[in-house]
Amino acid sequence: MVYENPDGVMVGLEVHVQLNNLNTKMFCGCSTQYHDAEPNTHVCPVCMGLPGALPVINKRAVESAIKIGMALNCEVVEQTQFHRKNYYYPDLPKGFQTTQYDFPIVGNGKVVIEGEDGEHVVRITRAHMEEDPGKLIHMGSIEKSKGTLIDYNRSGMALIEIVSEPDMRSPKEARRYLDKLRNILDYLDVFNGDLEGSMRVDANVSVMGGQRAEVKNISSHKGAERAILYEIMRQKNLLRRGGEVVMETRHFDEARGVTISMRTKEGEHDYRYFPEPDLVPMRVSDWAPAIREELPELPDAKRARLISEYDITEMHAKALTSDIRVADFYEVVAAAIDPRVAGTWVADVLKGELNYRDLSVDSFTTDDIIEIIKLVGEDKVTEQSAVDVIRTILDNGGTPMEVVTEKGLLKVKGDVVTEAVSETIAENEAAVQDYLGGAEKSLNFLVGQVMKKTKGRADARQARELLVEALKD
Amino acid sequence: MITKDEVEHVGWLARIEIDDAEAEDYAVKLSSVLDYFGQLDEVDTDGVEPTYHVADIMNVFREDVVTPSLDQKDVLTNTAEEKDGYIKAPRII
Numbered sequence: 001m002v003y004e005n006p007d008g009v010m011v012g013l014e015v016h017v018q019l020n021n022l023n024t025k026m027f028c029g030c031s032t033q034y035h036d037a038e039p040n041t042h043v044c045p046v047c048m049g050l051p052g053a054l055p056v057i058n059k060r061a062v063e064s065a066i067k068i069g070m071a072l073n074c075e076v077v078e079q080t081q082f083h084r085k086n087y088y089y090p091d092l093p094k095g096f097q098t099t100q101y102d103f104p105i106v107g108n109g110k111v112v113i114e115g116e117d118g119e120h121v122v123r124i125t126r127a128h129m130e131e132d133p134g135k136l137i138h139m140g141s142i143e144k145s146k147g148t149l150i151d152y153n154r155s156g157m158a159l160i161e162i163v164s165e166p167d168m169r170s171p172k173e174a175r176r177y178l179d180k181l182r183n184i185l186d187y188l189d190v191f192n193g194d195l196e197g198s199m200r201v202d203a204n205v206s207v208m209g210g211q212r213a214e215v216k217n218i219s220s221h222k223g224a225e226r227a228i229l230y231e232i233m234r235q236k237n238l239l240r241r242g243g244e245v246v247m248e249t250r251h252f253d254e255a256r257g258v259t260i261s262m263r264t265k266e267g268e269h270d271y272r273y274f275p276e277p278d279l280v281p282m283r284v285s286d287w288a289p290a291i292r293e294e295l296p297e298l299p300d301a302k303r304a305r306l307i308s309e310y311d312i313t314e315m316h317a318k319a320l321t322s323d324i325r326v327a328d329f330y331e332v333v334a335a336a337i338d339p340r341v342a343g344t345w346v347a348d349v350l351k352g353e354l355n356y357r358d359l360s361v362d363s364f365t366t367d368d369i370i371e372i373i374k375l376v377g378e379d380k381v382t383e384q385s386a387v388d389v390i391r392t393i394l395d396n397g398g399t400p401m402e403v404v405t406e407k408g409l410l411k412v413k414g415d416v417v418t419e420a421v422s423e424t425i426a427e428n429e430a431a432v433q434d435y436l437g438g439a440e441k442s443l444n445f446l447v448g449q450v451m452k453k454t455k456g457r458a459d460a461r462q463a464r465e466l467l468v469e470a471l472k473d
Numbered sequence: 474m475i476t477k478d479e480v481e482h483v484g485w486l487a488r489i490e491i492d493d494a495e496a497e498d499y500a501v502k503l504s505s506v507l508d509y510f511g512q513l514d515e516v517d518t519d520g521v522e523p524t525y526h527v528a529d530i531m532n533v534f535r536e537d538v539v540t541p542s543l544d545q546k547d548v549l550t551n552t553a554e555e556k557d558g559y560i561k562a563p564r565i566i
């Protein structure tokens with residue numbers, strides 16, 4: 001099946017990734033650990049743009065950029081350098097942003113995503129290094145603001161901007177691309193994606209018959225999907241009514257779920273890019289082999305390996321590798337017990353329960369899940385009880401045995417079930433008659449009664465078998 | 474020739490207010506600067522590698538090691554208005 005893309009939707013994304021795992025900012029030694037700090041406490045003459053301050057490039061930031069480029073199948077450029085992008089806005093005290101222009105450090109890559117019709121390639125145009133601006137807080141609403149508060153702690157943080165070709169054909173594909181990107185970046189360990197503002201998105205959106213709009217201020221993957229969906233509807237409606245979709249910049253209002261036109265008097269050439277005279281050019285392509293050597297196993301490769309090494313299903317391998325922490329967790333469990341059984345418990349059960357609670361896999365220990373799966377394997381608790389144990393530990397804490405003991409979940413012995421079956425048959429004559437008369441459904445009722453008598457500790461399948469056996473005569 | 478409109482636009486980009494008389498004056502002066510630089514276009518640069526930086530050096534980096542930042546009160550010394558450790562600016566659209 002081929003996706004037709006009836007509206008000719010084209011989406012390209014610019015993703016800003018903050019390298020918050022570095023110790024210092026892009027061009028100065030200020031610490032990156034400002035997230036819980038007082039405003040304007042992580043700044044120096046360089047990130048404040050004070051006269052005479054001299055920026056120096058953080059070597060590890062450049063290494064991270066190359067690492068990201070390689071993971072996105074990009075080429076590393078021969079020679080690269082920084083430019084000044086001039087604009088006058090209080091989020092950058094210097095009056096310009098130090099960024100890259102015509103010699104981005106890496107380019108010509110691709111990412112494979114799960115598209116509308118199977119595997120889909122999103123081409124990566126380029127990825128470049130730049131500095132993050134400071135943070136502005138508007139006093140009151142943006143329309144009626146009484147003033148603006150500025151915190152420069154973020155100013156000068158190293159950013160990598162990853163620019164894709166307009167290869168995504170729906171909001172869903174854009175979301176999948178962002179998820180995949182986040183997934184890859186997590187594997188590379190170049191940033192902590194859980195920190196506020198660590199991944200910010202601008203989306204270029206167009207439909208057939210119109211020009212593209214650039215939607216800014218998207219701060220989450222879900223937000224991106226919503227913003228793009230809104231923007232496609234807006235453009236289609238406009239064209240349907242005979243209007244014209246013009247090239248413009250729009251602002252995504254997350255609370256209202258709409259995009260708003262931002263009238264701007266600045267065009268691309270107004271940025272007056274020129275080579276940054278305070279920073280010398282770089283020739284770093286010879287770093288590539290050493291960095292490639294250090295590159296970790298990436299999601300697609302890990303998925304393939306899990307399937308071949310542990311003989312688990314494609315679906316389980318996908319679920320496990322979509323988060324490197326889950327994949328690592330799984331491999332510890334798979335070393336201790338049957339990897340296929342482990343696959344089911346980690347990918348289906350545990351991951352489901354974690355997602356439901358919006359928790360990460362760090363909320364559970366491999367020892368606990370191994371113990372729980374063993375209890376099921378040794379026929380000591382039912383599968384249903386095991387799920388109950390997982391839920392209880394997530395919600396209230398405790399160890400598996402504590403929960404099992406406290407809730408009396410140890411499976412009851414066969415003779416107790418047999419007894420419960422006899423009692424059930426004796427007490428439910430009508431249902432028994434219905435069943436014998438051909439009403440299969442009545443058996444479910446009887447099984448339910450047995451489970452009730454044993455407080456759920458009987459194995460439902462066993463109870464059913466015993467009932468059928470007892471009612472044969 | 475630089476027009477008055479262009480001067481006003483450049484003024485706006487730098488957030489500098491320029492009145493009518495100034496704009497006319499600057500248009501003439503900026504034009505002559507550009508003409509002067511225009512002479513560079515006459516130089517034959519065929520086969521000459523572009524210069525991206527006047528210093529003939531490459532690859533200056535620093536290690537990823539934290540150095541002390543400024544004290545908040547020093548950071549705020551030059552600001553006209555502050556509030557709770559923030560620099561306060563007029564309303565920005």
Ligand SMILES: [Zn+2]
Pocket residue numbers: 025028029030042043044045046047048156
């Ligand atoms: Zn600094």
